[in-house]
Amino acid sequence: MSLEHQLREDLTAAMRARDELTTATLRMTLTAVQTEAVSGRTARELSDAEVLQVLTREAKKRREAAEAFDAASRTELAERERAEGGVLARYLPTPLSDDEVAGLVREAIAELGVSGMGAMGQVMKAVTPRTTGRADGGRVSAEVRRQLAS
Secondary structure, eight states: OOHHHHHHHHHHHHHHHHHHHHHHHHHHHHHHHHHHHOSSSSSSOOOOOHHHHHHHEEEEHEEEEEEHHHTTTTTHHHHHHHHHHHHHHTOOOOOOHHHHHHHHHHHHHHHOOOSGGGGGGHHHHHHHHHHHHTTOHHHHHHHHHHHHHH
């Protein structure tokens, strides 16, 4: 079963259960998936990897919105954004811990046999496919920078 199909089934179940939060979140997510599918020259069906990218992007939007609402002392809106992020987290792979990210970066540096900040792009290019959807790019970049600087 494709990820998009799973999202649609879960939306139907949430509507039947009258779960407003899950219904609203999945509707917004499926709209983003549909928008991605029709972007470009021709409409197409998205692969699970592409749907996962959309889910990751939507989850990041929720995190950033929650931070912005917290900064503006709008706690009720920040809580709503966090709750929506929790709904999306059900469909995302488990995030990598800091130790796991550090290990992946260490492996990439060893495989490439590079050192110094000039190799930042090479290491990021090697690590990014391994961490996509499981670790924030900024976190990975900071770890690469830290290891190359030492």
